[in-house]
Amino acid sequence: MTPNRVAIRFEGQNYTYKQLYELSYRKAGYLQKLGVKKGDYVACLLKNHLDTAVVLVSLQLIGGVAVLLNNRLTAEELLWQLSDSKTGLLITERDFVEKISVVSSQLDRLTLVWKETIDAVPFEEPVILEEIELQAVCTVMYTSGTTGNPKGVLQTYGNHWWSATGSALNLGIHEEDSWLCAVPLFHISGYSILMRSLIYGMKLVLHDTFQPDKVIKVIKDEKVTIMSVVTTMMIRLLDSLGEEKLPTTFRCMLLGGGPAPLSVLEQCVERNIPIYQTYGMTETSSQIVTLAPEYSIEKLGSAGKPLFPSQLKIIAADGSEAGAYQSGEIIVKGPNVTKGYLHREHEHEKYFLDGWFKTGDIGYLDKDGFLFVQDRRSDLIISGGENIYPAEIEGVITSHPQIEDAGVIGVADPKWGQVPVAFVLTKADLTEEEVKEYCKGKLANYKLPKKVYFVEQIPRNASRKLLRRVLREML
Amino acid sequence: MTPNRVAIRFEGQNYTYKQLYELSYRKAGYLQKLGVKKGDYVACLLKNHLDTAVVLVSLQLIGGVAVLLNNRLTAEELLWQLSDSKTGLLITERDFVEKISVVSSQLDRLTLVWKETIDAVPFEEPVILEEIELQAVCTVMYTSGTTGNPKGVLQTYGNHWWSATGSALNLGIHEEDSWLCAVPLFHISGYSILMRSLIYGMKLVLHDTFQPDKVIKVIKDEKVTIMSVVTTMMIRLLDSLGEEKLPTTFRCMLLGGGPAPLSVLEQCVERNIPIYQTYGMTETSSQIVTLAPEYSIEKLGSAGKPLFPSQLKIIAADGSEAGAYQSGEIIVKGPNVTKGYLHREHEHEKYFLDGWFKTGDIGYLDKDGFLFVQDRRSDLIISGGENIYPAEIEGVITSHPQIEDAGVIGVADPKWGQVPVAFVLTKADLTEEEVKEYCKGKLANYKLPKKVYFVEQIPRNASRKLLRRVLREML
Numbered sequence: 019m020t021p022n023r024v025a026i027r028f029e030g031q032n033y034t035y036k037q038l039y040e041l042s043y044r045k046a047g048y049l050q051k052l053g054v055k056k057g058d059y060v061a062c063l064l065k066n067h068l069d070t071a072v073v074l075v076s077l078q079l080i081g082g083v084a085v086l087l088n089n090r091l092t093a094e095e096l097l098w099q100l101s102d103s104k105t106g107l108l109i110t111e112r113d114f115v116e117k118i119s120v121v122s123s124q125l126d127r128l129t130l131v132w133k134e135t136i137d138a139v140p141f142e143e144p145v146i147l148e149e150i151e152l153q154a155v156c157t158v159m160y161t162s163g164t165t166g167n168p169k170g171v172l173q174t175y176g177n178h179w180w181s182a183t184g185s186a187l188n189l190g191i192h193e194e195d196s197w198l199c200a201v202p203l204f205h206i207s208g209y210s211i212l213m214r215s216l217i218y219g220m221k222l223v224l225h226d227t228f229q230p231d232k233v234i235k236v237i238k239d240e241k242v243t244i245m246s247v248v249t250t251m252m253i254r255l256l257d258s259l260g261e262e263k264l265p266t267t268f269r270c271m272l273l274g275g276g277p278a279p280l281s282v283l284e285q286c287v288e289r290n291i292p293i294y295q296t297y298g299m300t301e302t303s304s305q306i307v308t309l310a311p312e313y314s315i316e317k318l319g320s321a322g323k324p325l326f327p328s329q330l331k332i333i334a335a336d337g338s339e340a341g342a343y344q345s346g347e348i349i350v351k352g353p354n355v356t357k358g359y360l361h362r363e364h365e366h367e368k369y370f371l372d373g374w375f376k377t378g379d380i381g382y383l384d385k386d387g388f389l390f391v392q393d394r395r396s397d398l399i400i401s402g403g404e405n406i407y408p409a410e411i412e413g414v415i416t417s418h419p420q421i422e423d424a425g426v427i428g429v430a431d432p433k434w435g436q437v438p439v440a441f442v443l444t445k446a447d448l449t450e451e452e453v454k455e456y457c458k459g460k461l462a463n464y465k466l467p468k469k470v471y472f473v474e475q476i477p478r479n480a481s482r483k484l485l486r487r488v489l490r491e492m493l
Numbered sequence: 494m495t496p497n498r499v500a501i502r503f504e505g506q507n508y509t510y511k512q513l514y515e516l517s518y519r520k521a522g523y524l525q526k527l528g529v530k531k532g533d534y535v536a537c538l539l540k541n542h543l544d545t546a547v548v549l550v551s552l553q554l555i556g557g558v559a560v561l562l563n564n565r566l567t568a569e570e571l572l573w574q575l576s577d578s579k580t581g582l583l584i585t586e587r588d589f590v591e592k593i594s595v596v597s598s599q600l601d602r603l604t605l606v607w608k609e610t611i612d613a614v615p616f617e618e619p620v621i622l623e624e625i626e627l628q629a630v631c632t633v634m635y636t637s638g639t640t641g642n643p644k645g646v647l648q649t650y651g652n653h654w655w656s657a658t659g660s661a662l663n664l665g666i667h668e669e670d671s672w673l674c675a676v677p678l679f680h681i682s683g684y685s686i687l688m689r690s691l692i693y694g695m696k697l698v699l700h701d702t703f704q705p706d707k708v709i710k711v712i713k714d715e716k717v718t719i720m721s722v723v724t725t726m727m728i729r730l731l732d733s734l735g736e737e738k739l740p741t742t743f744r745c746m747l748l749g750g751g752p753a754p755l756s757v758l759e760q761c762v763e764r765n766i767p768i769y770q771t772y773g774m775t776e777t778s779s780q781i782v783t784l785a786p787e788y789s790i791e792k793l794g795s796a797g798k799p800l801f802p803s804q805l806k807i808i809a810a811d812g813s814e815a816g817a818y819q820s821g822e823i824i825v826k827g828p829n830v831t832k833g834y835l836h837r838e839h840e841h842e843k844y845f846l847d848g849w850f851k852t853g854d855i856g857y858l859d860k861d862g863f864l865f866v867q868d869r870r871s872d873l874i875i876s877g878g879e880n881i882y883p884a885e886i887e888g889v890i891t892s893h894p895q896i897e898d899a900g901v902i903g904v905a906d907p908k909w910g911q912v913p914v915a916f917v918l919t920k921a922d923l924t925e926e927e928v929k930e931y932c933k934g935k936l937a938n939y940k941l942p943k944k945v946y947f948v949e950q951i952p953r954n955a956s957r958k959l960l961r962r963v964l965r966e967m968l
Contacts, residue, residue, distance in 0.1 A: 019663075019798050020785060021861075149804075183658045187693060188494075191665040217801070218662060310495060323494050326692070329624075386496075 020219040027196070027240070028068040028224045035219065038075060045076035046144035048136045052107065052129070056081030056147070059103055059158065063087040063096065063110040063118070066203050066226045069133055071212055073109055074203065078156065079146045085158045085170065086204040090404070090462040093120035095168075099160045100125055103170050103360055109133060152176030158360050159206060161300045162407035170360030171300045173206070178213040180353035181303040184325030185214060188308050189244070189270055189294070196221035198236065198245040200228040201403070207246050207274060210304035230258035241267045248275030248403030249282060249435050252293075256285050263289055270294055274305060276400035276435060283318055297321035297391055301356045301375055306330070307389050320388040321381075328352030331374065332383055342385040345392060349374040397486055399428030399436045406438055406465050408486070414460045415453065415467075420446045423476040426467065427489050440467035441489055443476050495694040502671070502715070503543040503699045510694065513550060520551035521619035523611045527582065527604070531556030531622070534578055534633065538562040538571065538585040538593070541678050541701045544608055546687055548584055549678065553631065554621050560633045560645065561679040565879070565937040568595035570643075574635050575600055578645050578835055584608060627651030633835050634681060636775045637882035645835030646775045648681070653688040655828035656778040659800030660689065663783050664719070664745055664769070671696035673711065673720040675703040676878070682721050682749060685779035705733035716742045723750030723878030724757060724910050727768075731760050738764055745769055749780060751875035751910060758793055772796035772866050776831045776850055781805070782864050795863040796856075803827030806849065807858055817860045820867060824849040872961055874903030874911045881913055881940050883961070889935045890928065890942075895921045898951040901942060902964050915942035916964055918951050 021036035033041070054060055060082045064070040077084050085103045087096060096117060100108065110118055111133040122128055156178055158170040197214065199222055201207040215222040223242055225232065228251055236242055245268075247255065252273060271286065274296045286293040293314065296305035307330060309322030324330045329351045332340035340346040351374045358366055369376055378398075381391040399406040408426035415424040423443040428436035442453060450470040457466050477488035496511035508516070529535055535557045539545040552559050560578045562571060571592060575583065585593055586608040597603055631653055633645040672689065674697055676682040690697040698717055700707065703726055711717055720743075722730065727748060746761065749771045761768040768789065771780040782805060784797030799805045804826045807815035815821040826849045833841055844851055853873075856866040874881040883901035890899040898918040903911035917928060925945040932941050952963035 019801055183661075186658075186661060186666060190668055191661060192667065193665055219801075326494055326694075 023219055024196075024221040025215060026068060026071055026222050026224055028071075029226075031068075033068065038072070041072045042075035042079055043144065043146070044141065045072050045136065046079040046146065047141045048139050049073075049076055049082065049131075050080055050144045051139050051142045052131060052136075054080060054082045054107065057083065057154075058107070059083045059085050059105045061085040061087055061100055061103065061105040061108040062204070063089065063108060063114055064133060064204070065089060065111065065113065066199070066208065066224055067133075068224065070203050071222075071224065073133070073136075074209070074212060075216070076144075078150070080144050081147050081150075081154065083155050083158060085160075086209065088160070088204055088404075088462065089114070089202065090464060091117075092459050092462055093117045094460050095462060096121050097124055099168060099170070100128065102160075102168070103158060107131060109136070150175050152179060157209060159204070159209075159300045161405060162410045168410070169362060171356050172358055172360055173300075173303050173356060177303040177354050177356060178210065179217065180327075181210060181305075181325075182214045182217045184328060184352075184354060185210075185305060185308070186218065187326050188310060189272075191218055191220070192243065192269070194241070194267075195243045196223055196241070198223045198225065198233065198242045200225040200233060200251070201246050201248070205403075206298075206300045206304045207248075207403070211246060228254075230254045234258055234262075234264075237268050238265055241265070243268060244270040244272065246272045246274065248400075249273065249278045250402040250433065252278065252282055252286070253433075256282070256289070259289065264291055266290075268292070272296055272305070272308075274298055275403035280319060287315065287318075295319075295321050297389060299377065301377075302328075302350060302352075303354045303356070306350055306352065306354060309388075313388070317384075317386075317388050320384070320390050322389060323387055324350070324352070324389075325354070328354060329374075330383075330389060332381065333371075340382065343382050345380055345382045348377045348379045348381045348389070348391070350377060351375065397427075399426075399438050401428070401431070401436050401438070401464055402434040404464050406436075408438065411438055411440065411457070411461060411465055411467060412484075414457055415440055415442060417460075418448075418453070418456050420444055420448055421453075425476045425484050425486065425489050427486050427493070429469075429493065431468075434464075437468040438465065439469040439471065439493070441471045441473050441476060441492070443473055448472075498694055499671075499696040500690060501543060501546055501697050501699055503546075504701075506543075508543065513547070516547045517550040517554055518619065518621070519616065520547050520611065521554040521621065522616045523614050524548075524551055524557065524606075525555055525619045526614050526617045527606060527611075529555060529557045529582065532558065532629075533582070534558045534560050534580045536560040536562055536575055536578065536580040536583040537679070538564065538583060538589055539608060539679070540564060540586065540588065541674070541683070541699055542608075543699065545678050546697070546699065548608070548611075549684070549687060550691070551619075553625070555619050556622050556625075556629065558630050558633060560635075561684065563635070563679055563879075563937065564589070564677065565939060566592075567934050567937055568592045569935050570937060571596050572599055574643060574645070575603065577635075577643070578633060582606060584611070625650050627654060632684060634679070634684075634775045636880060637885045643885070644837060646831050647833055647835055648775075648778050648831060652778040652829050652831060653685065654692065655802075656685060656780070656800075657689045657692045659803060659827075659829060660685075660780060660783070661693065662801050663785060664747075666693055666695070667718065667744070669716070669742075670718045671698055671716070673698045673700065673708065673717045675700040675708060675726070676721055676723070680878075681773075681775045681779045682723075682878070686721060703729075705729045709733055709737075709739075712743050713740055716740070718743060719745040719747065721747045721749065723875075724748065724753045725877040725908065727753065727757055727761070728908075731757070731764075734764065739766055741765075743767070747771055747780070747783075749773055750878040755794060762790065762793075770794075770796050772864060774852065776852075777803075777825060777827075778829045778831070781825055781827065781829060784863075788863070792859075792861075792863050795859070795865050797864065798862055799825070799827070799864075800829070803829060804849075805858075805864060807856065808846075815857065818857050820855055820857045823852045823854045823856045823864070823866070825852060826850065872902075874901075874913050876903070876906070876911050876913070876939055877909045879939050881911075883913065886913055886915065886932070886936060886940055886942060887959075889932055890915055890917060892935075893923075893928070893931050895919055895923055896928075900951045900959050900961065900964050902961050902968070904944075904968065906943075909939075912943045913940065914944040914946065914968070916946045916948050916951060916967070918948055923947075 025038040297307040298305040332346040500513040772782040773780040807821040809815040952960040
């Protein structure tokens with residue numbers, strides 16, 4: 019619609035929608051030549067580059083489904099996700115060559131495509147989809163859960179579309195908008211910015227890493243209007259900003275990835291940073307609840323109201339709908355909510371209740387319908403914006419032949435918000451270092467327990483369910 | 494979502510979303526007591542009032558389908574539309590008592606509900622729909638066509654939703670937006686403003702009639718940011734404005750209802766009125782093509798590009814897709830396009846081609862994909878923003894026992910854009926006044942032929958098809 023508008027700005031260079039289309043069209047031609055067809059799952063292990071955006075758009079053009087892999091995963095974790103998704107083709111880049119050599123040595127059927135050399139295959143004119151079905155799956159992103167096994171969240175084009183329009187109806191769309199993406203494109207936080215850009219015809223300012231000083235400079239010099247952050251990033255931005263203020267052209271700091279401490283919100287209010295608290299998850303294709311501007315002070319600490327037309331309910335312990343101020347599980351419904359997990363159709367009723375997605379998170383609504391999130395899925399640890407599921411760490415620890423049982427909880431950390439710590443019951447003598455060493459390579463660094471406590475019993479109830487509350491007391 | 498924002502401003506009074514909901518909730522209770530159930534067709538013959546908006550919202554709350562009747566129709570025309578739609582209940586107001594007494598005397602099964610006395614029936618708690626199906630029909634608006642028989646266009650909630658979001662993606666949404674509605678709520682031009690307000694959470698400034706001085710004052714004093722007009726209104730606004738300029742807070746003049754003369758567009762450019770040419774129809778639930786701001790000068794005279802994600806094609810005479818600059822019939826597709834006409838499912842293929850709606854209008858795309866509309870459905874006359882179909886007038890004229898044949902065309906008119914004139918072949922002596930008198934009461938005033946020419950033959954081809962081109966030459 020608007021070929022001359024800037025689509026992406028990366029490393030000081032502007033790429034218009036026309037250029038982005040042309041680059042993606044060519045990339046689609048190479049991918050098609052490599053055998054990618056409509057509906058194929060194509061794994062991507064890529065950093066935030068222009069090229070990554072081009073690959074993701076090119077997959078949309080020919081209907082390939084992107085399985086987005088977290089860059090921080092170990093070879094073992096990658097293997098698990100590649101096997102689980104039954105993906106036959108992986109697009110990656112040289113920086114990951116070590117991990118990838120381990121992965122490919124164990125997965126025969128995996129075709130490796132290096133970002134750096136895609137264009138070396140012969141080009142063929144791609145068959146571009148004239149229309150996109152809203153029901154078609156666009157992306158798969160893995161998320162763990164209470165069971166410990168990462169599951170591939172199916173995100174359809176419709177999920178992304180409704181997420182983007184719901185966000186627009188809440189935050190508005192201004193002609194001069196540009197959205198700074200310093201969060202990973204492989205996370206829904208980053209991918210959703212790419213989708214909003216494509217749908218709004220808006221400039222996306224893409225950063226390969228998060229550097230507070232660079233971000234502040236770009237917000238000032240290039241008149242960025244919106245940015246997505248997690249609490250850790252916000253704290254670092256406030257530190258770098260010092261007494262300075264952001265220019266008034268900057269209109270929205272979208273804060274996701276877990277609740278922010280009140281002190282951070284108050285500092286933002288003091289410095290006129292228009293902060294929008296949000297609540298969302300991979301399964302809701304980014305924010306599903308956001309605090310509208312007129313309530314940012316009055317309802318400080320609330321995540322806001324659902325984005326139109328999504329719905330939200332609190333279910334009390336007895337299964338009934340909770341009243342105002344009554345805590346319970348947050349369940350959500352809407353066209354931005356996933357239809358389920360990849361290859362787990364048979365487990366549907368575990369995650370859904372009459373069409374509502376059970377988030378596992380705890381919260382309440384006040385009398386005006388504003389959501390206050392009290393606790394993410396009882397056991398979820400959010401560390402620097404990354405979700406960590408204790409069950410996954412516990413699974414790795416207990417796979418050690420000398421360990422009988424283990425329990426993991428998150429503890430507060432000034433830099434990362436939370437970090438995981440482990441309680442271990444051993445069969446023989448083991449040191450903290452040995453346990454940590456054992457986990458390395460099996461778990462991404464951010465998931466490694468920062469501390470290991472040796473205990474004589476892991477608290478469990480009669481049905482062997484781990485009592486994390488007791489671990490917390492023990493601590 | 495935003496109960497404290499102003500939903501509607503009418504006659505100097507603000508009504509918040511909370512108040513609008515409460516008023517509509519009560520109205521829904523009365524309508525339910527009167528027997529209105531989900532899926533019922535409820536005709537509305539109402540002027541632009543707060544009450545009208547409340548009735549329309551209350552119908553949405555309980556799932557009633559609004560059959561919106563044009564206020565200017567005669568009793569006979571109303572009878573036709575009420576019969577065709579099989580509507581059992583009509584909500585109207587005292588000002589139409591004369592027409593309505595004629596209508597009700599001839600339609601036994603019609604229950605009349607007077608706007609002024611709805612609230613006199615006992616109230617019952619209405620059953621409010623918790624969710625709205627996008628596929629459900631929301632409104633029916635009658636439009637004539639080349640056949641002369643008005644047809645009820647089905648507009649679903651999905652049609653309205655996608656129209657509103659498509660417009661938002663093009664025009665943007667600003668927090669301080671308010672949209673002035675001085676076009677009828679019974680037309681898609683007005684109803685679509687109501688829908689946008691409900692979906693965006695935006696202030697609608699409702700005027701009962703179009704008064705240029707009042708409009709200019711309100712734009713200045715109340716910081717209206719957007720207004721919908723047709724060419725006739727724009728000309729009158731320019732006249733009233735004189736050398737004055739609109740405040741810079743006013744950001745969009747959405748011009749629909751037929752192409753505007755270049756002189757009008759140029760005057761708007763001169764006076765910094767941000768004019769957005771649009772192209773749309775009842776069947777597309779308002780604008781489907783709009784000229785984006787950055788092209789308003791470069792592509793002056795174009796209606797723009799389709800609103801995302803609607804599609805548009807030009808079909809050449811031989812049925813193939815036309816190339817750039819090649820004229821042909823405009824066909825459109827998208828989630829804002831009607832699924833068909835009420836009770837005319839069997840005629841579907843007359844109006845649709847492989848899922849594309851055949852507009853009957855003629856135009857071309859330039860090399861950049863911008864639409865230039867050359868001619869509305871060959872015979873369509875647009876007079877002051879109202880569509881007039883010659884076949885309907887011809888039908889009335891030839892029903893006169895002394896008239897053998899007739900043909901109607903539109904001629905240019907400085908005030909209304911176009912007005913209809915008739916060519917008549919009589920069996921006996923008749924005066925121009927007699928013909929005009931005969932049409933009165935059978936046709937709304939704006940459809941009455943402004944001139945009657947008596948001729949010795951109505952030009953028709955071998956298959957008896959009227960040759961309007963020859964009528965034009967005869968004139």
